[in-house]
Amino acid sequence: xTAAEPITEQEGRTIYRRPLLxxxxxxxxxxxxxxxxxxxxxxxxxxxxxxxKTILVGSVGCSVFAYDFLALDSVESPHGRAAAVATGVKxxxxxxxxxxxxxxxxxxxxxxxxxxxxxxxxxxxTVIFVNNGIYGMTGGQMAPTTLAxxxxxxxxxxxxxQSQGYPLPVTEMLSLLPGVQYAARASVCDPxxxxxxxxxxxxxxxxxxxxxGFSIVEVLSTCPVGWGLTPSESMERLRDTVMTAYPVGTFVxxxxxxxxxxxxxxxxxxxxxxxx
Amino acid sequence: MTxxxxxxxxxxxxLASPSGTGEVDPxxxxxxxxxxxxxxEAAVAAGCDAYFGYPITxxxxxxxxxxxxxxxxxxxxxxxxxxxxxxNMALGASAAGARVLVSSSSPxxxxxxxxxxxMAGSRLPVVLVNVMRGGPGLGSIGAAQGDYLQATKGxxxxxxxxxxxxxxxxxxxxxxxxxxxxxxxxxxxxxxLLADGILGQAMEPVAPTFQxxxxxxxxxxxxxxxxxxxxxxxSLHLQPEALEEHDLALQAVYERIAANEQRWAxxxxxxxxxxxxAYGTAARVARTAVERARAEGMPAGLFRPITLWPYPAQxxxxxxxxxxxxxxxxxxxxQMVEDxxxxxxxxxxxxxxxxxxxxxxxxDGVVDAMxxxxxxxxxxxx
Numbered sequence: 001x002t003a004a005e006p007i008t009e010q011e012g013r014t015i016y017r018r019p020l021l022x023x024x025x026x027x028x029x030x031x032x033x034x035x036x037x038x039x040x041x042x043x044x045x046x047x048x049x050x051x052x053k054t055i056l057v058g059s060v061g062c063s064v065f066a067y068d069f070l071a072l073d074s075v076e077s078p079h080g081r082a083a084a085v086a087t088g089v090k091x092x093x094x095x096x097x098x099x100x101x102x103x104x105x106x107x108x109x110x111x112x113x114x115x116x117x118x119x120x121x122x123x124x125x126t127v128i129f130v131n132n133g134i135y136g137m138t139g140g141q142m143a144p145t146t147l148a149x150x151x152x153x154x155x156x157x158x159x160x161x162q163s164q165g166y167p168l169p170v171t172e173m174l175s176l177l178p179g180v181q182y183a184a185r186a187s188v189c190d191p192x193x194x195x196x197x198x199x200x201x202x203x204x205x206x207x208x209x210x211x212x213g214f215s216i217v218e219v220l221s222t223c224p225v226g227w228g229l230t231p232s233e234s235m236e237r238l239r240d241t242v243m244t245a246y247p248v249g250t251f252v253x254x255x256x257x258x259x260x261x262x263x264x265x266x267x268x269x270x271x272x273x274x275x276x
Numbered sequence: 277m278t279x280x281x282x283x284x285x286x287x288x289x290x291l292a293s294p295s296g297t298g299e300v301d302p303x304x305x306x307x308x309x310x311x312x313x314x315x316x317e318a319a320v321a322a323g324c325d326a327y328f329g330y331p332i333t334x335x336x337x338x339x340x341x342x343x344x345x346x347x348x349x350x351x352x353x354x355x356x357x358x359x360x361x362x363x364n365m366a367l368g369a370s371a372a373g374a375r376v377l378v379s380s381s382s383p384x385x386x387x388x389x390x391x392x393x394x395m396a397g398s399r400l401p402v403v404l405v406n407v408m409r410g411g412p413g414l415g416s417i418g419a420a421q422g423d424y425l426q427a428t429k430g431x432x433x434x435x436x437x438x439x440x441x442x443x444x445x446x447x448x449x450x451x452x453x454x455x456x457x458x459x460x461x462x463x464x465x466x467x468x469l470l471a472d473g474i475l476g477q478a479m480e481p482v483a484p485t486f487q488x489x490x491x492x493x494x495x496x497x498x499x500x501x502x503x504x505x506x507x508x509x510x511s512l513h514l515q516p517e518a519l520e521e522h523d524l525a526l527q528a529v530y531e532r533i534a535a536n537e538q539r540w541a542x543x544x545x546x547x548x549x550x551x552x553x554a555y556g557t558a559a560r561v562a563r564t565a566v567e568r569a570r571a572e573g574m575p576a577g578l579f580r581p582i583t584l585w586p587y588p589a590q591x592x593x594x595x596x597x598x599x600x601x602x603x604x605x606x607x608x609x610x611q612m613v614e615d616x617x618x619x620x621x622x623x624x625x626x627x628x629x630x631x632x633x634x635x636x637x638x639x640d641g642v643v644d645a646m647x648x649x650x651x652x653x654x655x656x657x658x
Binding site: 023051052053054055057058064067071072073074075076077078081084085086087088089090091092093096097113114116117121 | 325326328352354356357358360361362364365366367368369370371372373374376390391394398498499500501502503505506507508509510511512
C-alpha cells in the first residue's frame, strides 16, 4: 500500500476519496449494509493510521468476504469462533490492533460462548457485530436476533416466541460484564445514523488503543434479499421496526463513566433486587 | 532449525534441593517427572510461545504446569471456556506467528476436530497433545488407544492428514514434543502427539536436560500489512478449480512428509518368527511379553511405530519378512491393526490382541495371544 499522492490546488479540492484500505469493489447484494460498514471501518482505521498494524479476524456468513474487500492482514475463523481466534492473536501480539467482523448468526448463535467469555476476560480487541436479524448467506433462515413474528425461510409463519424463543439482545447482555469497556449499538438506516456508527467504531478502536478492555459495536444492518424487500424498503424497515426492538446508543463507555447501574460481580453489595 | 541443549540448572523448580539446606546440589542425572508435566516442561523448554487448554482428566496436570510456567517465562497462557475455544485461540496465535501447544484428552480432542481441519486447510502449525482415555462418549478416565483412527485417518472434515507421533515412555515424550514443533513448523501443519492416560499420569526418571529450539520468522505470519500486500490465512476457496489446486498442494506436502518423516523402533527382530506391533503404553507391555516368550523359546520381536501417520509401512514389511505371524497389541478394539494389514498386504497372517475401556493388556495375556497366533499360523499352512 502506498500513501496517496497529495492533491494540489491546481487539481482541485477532494470531494470524495476512496479509503485506501478498501481494496476491491464489494460483491454484496444491492442494499446490503456490509459495504457501508466496510467503508466506515476503512475510514476509521485510516484516520487513526492503524491499517499497517491491524489484523482482521474473519467469520462465517456473508461477513467472511470482508478480507476480500479490506486491505488488512487477515485470518479466517471457523463459524462462531472469531472471538477465540482474536484472543489468540491479541494475547500473542498485544502491540497489534485486532478486530473481529461477525454477523449475528455467527456471533449470537453458534459463537455465544466465545463472545461472552472473551468479553468476560476483558480481551483487548474490538468486535464489529453486523446484525441483520437473519442468516443471509444460507438463504434467509431465522437467527437468534430475528424479531418476534418475523417471517423467514425457517419461521415461515413468523417467529413464534413460544416455540422459537425470543430475540437475543447480545450487546445489552455483554454490557453487564466488567471486562467490557465499550459497547454500543448503531445503525446504517440513513446518513445521520451512518455518521454515528462511524463515531462508535472510532471510539471502540480508541478504547483498544488505550489497552483498557473489550470493545464491541453492534451495527444494525439490512438483508433485502433475505427480508424479501427492496433496498429502500429495507432501510425503512430497519429504521421503523428493527430499531424499535433494538435501540441504538452507547451502553457502556467506562472511561467516560457510562455503564449499567447494576452491582458488578465481586462488588460488596451484590443484591440486584430489593426485598430478599 | 537447530537444537540446543538447555542446561538443567535453568529450571531450579525441577531440581529443588532435597537436602533442605538451601545449598545448591549438583544437578542429578535423573529426575522423577510425571508424564503430563514432562510434556509441558519440554514444550516450555522448546520455546512454546503460547498454550491454550481446558481441564480434562487425565491431562489436567499439563494445563496446571503451564498455568504456572508460562507466565513465569512471560509467555501466553489462557484457560479457555471450552476445547473449542482453546484450539481456536491456538489458531489465532499460530496465525500471528506463535509456537503453540494445546492439550486435551479424547472427548476434548473431538471438539477440536473442527479447528484442526481449518488449521490444516490454512497451513497453520500447532502441536496438539491427546492424552487418550477410554471411550466412546464420556467413557472412562483410564488409559486407552481408541483414538488411533481419529488421529491418523480423519479427525476433522476434508482431505487432510496430520503427522501423529506416539511416545512409549516419558523420556521419549520429551523428545517428541520438540520433534513435533520441528515437524509443525517445517511443513506448516498441525501435529498430534498421541499419548495415553498412563503416559500422562505415570512418573518415570528422565534426564533433566530439555532441548530448546531456535525459531525463525516465517514469511506468512500476520503482523499488519506494513509496506507489503496484505496476507490472508484461510481455508475457503469457493471456486472448485481453486480449491482443487489448494488441495493438491496440501497433498504434495503430505507426500513429502510420508517420504521423509517415518519413524519406528525395533527390538529383537533379527530372528523373530512372531512379530508384535504396538505403540505407546501397549508397546511397554509388548516388550515384556517378548521377553517372556523368548524365555519360553518362542522367537518373538517387537516393531514399534513412532509415527502413526505416516505409518512406517516399508519398515514393517522388512521387519516381518521372516515372520510366521504378526500380532498387533493395542488398547483398542483393533484400530492400528488395519494399518498393519495394509502394510503387509497379506504377506504374513496378522492377528490382534486388545483390551478396551481403560483396561491394559497384561504381558501374560499377550503371550497367550502370541501362542494362539502362532498355532493359527501353523494351521494355515505356513
